[in-house]
Amino acid sequence: MNSRGKDVLNLHKDNILKELEVIVPKDIIKIDEPLKRYTYTETGGKADYYLSPTTNEQVQAIVHFAYSNDIPVTYLGNGSNIIIREGGIRGIVLSLLSLNYIEISDDAIISGSGAAIIDVSRAARDHSLTGLEFACGIPGSIGGAVFMNAGAYGGEVKDCIDYALCVNNKGELQTFTNKDLELDYRNSIVQKEHLVVLEAAFTLEPGDKQDIQEKMDDLTERRTSKQPLEYPSCGSVFQRPPGHFAGKLIQDSDLQGHRIGGVEVSLKHAGFMVNVDKGTATDYENLIHYVQKVVKEKFDVELHPEVRIIGEYPQD
Template identity: 85%
Template sequence: MHKDTILKELEAIIPKEIIKVDEPLKRYTYTETGGKADFYLSPTQHEHVQEIVHFAYKNDLPVTYLGNGSNIIIREGGIRGIVISLLSLDKIDVSDDAIISGSGAAIIDVSRTARDKSLTGLEFACGIPGSVGGAVFMNAGAYGGEIKDCIDYALCVNHKGELITLTNNELELDYRSSVVQKDDLVVVEAAFTLEPGNQEEIQSKMDDLTERRESKQPLEYPSCGSVFQRPPGHFAGKLIQDSDLQGHRIGGVEVSKKHAGFMVNVDKGTATNYEDLIHHVQNVVKEKFDVELHPEVRIIGQHPDE
């Protein structure tokens, strides 16, 4: 389909104001990298998401979902087809011991809402920069907690545009994986079941975790968060540190001197710089320790020469 035709048909099914054409994606990623999206759509209702996905499925158009861009690298060639931003689905409701949140809400804000309502179980998420949808997508976790521990269900849209509800077990949450990833679903809402707690104790735990995070992580630079998954029996950061790779730079991106598990954009780095540095680190660690590092960060989009 021609771009003008796609635009005309999209405007017939969703509000015009949520459609952007040839939108630079570097505006929406923590790494501050990324080319243009053919169509960047910001739905405000579940029904919008369903309409868009059904339209794309019917016309064989690729669809990419974006949360707040905290654990993703988008290549300079951008993304063809449709990009759906979920950030406008950010409503957070509380009902008894449950929090029901739109997938675009920051998981940090959900954690703070739980604290404000004296609900315990989401303290671990107080420093995770991702959206709720992204947190479910990769079963985000930190400091001994993970989404699997507290999620009740997720409302998702499948590739045909159908709305489905998946329970905790049906989500198949495992280390940095879920059925959302495997079946190419998109989360539009999630419900978390928590326990009544003491607000002061909850705040104290969050303060402790925040202090630990700020003292160890390079939050002063743009980054994609923790780059690699934890290899069995090892810690990625320790392997990288012991390979003398801290401070190693390609272009404007370097392995953080503060935390070896992070790569930071210190001087107008590009997605290609990130990818090249990731491959270099993988090769050095493999050669030195015979351990394969697998990226935790998602790398998507087209290379600039494609």
């Protein structure tokens, strides 16, 4: 955001709060809220306004108000694949975690965007539905999973999603079918058009509960044995470069254990960066750039972040 945009926000801060208190309950509004409370990296500056709506109608009203008044709005799930800079986020940060319902009917699951995809995969198992086992270890929300077409161990959201109910920048509801969502490798129309996901529906297949559990147990064991879950992290940092694996390139560049500030390339899995000693978002960002530079020089391969990096740089 440019300096003029910041000045406008500061000038009208009291008025913005008054308007928000008219359209949504006061108890869902927090001012200057530290975002490190909501990210897996345990980093991040403050949000001017942090709102946690509990209904679709509240989300629509907030989005309509924000865009009608040129107020930046950022959508946040459970913060598992994101780095928020120390300067924080201007405008409104809209948390969707309160939209966390899970409903099951026959072979379909309908979930609010704030529900953890792990919980949705477990609900599918409990009702002997197969197709979401791949998600049993993905630490993200349903909204985030649709946003980036999350996947693991050969499965992805694209394989089983039926539709997503979204809000556009006018505050209008839109339903997108699987095809409409334009789901691709870590991408979707939700990203391209800055939509906010309210709920998603998944069509699954009947299966044997014990077989489903055994598959989930296997995937969980593979994940816990290979990934550095004992430290705060942002998950897999880089996208898979064509013809390569990011972790292998980083490992072969002798970068495991390389540390900048309090963040280092994991010794357990080179595709992860872990917060080992009160690291900052700046440490993460600097380490990402350094790894990109070394891998490019050594293998002539460009690594592109899978993790989202957002927010303002800290002021000197």
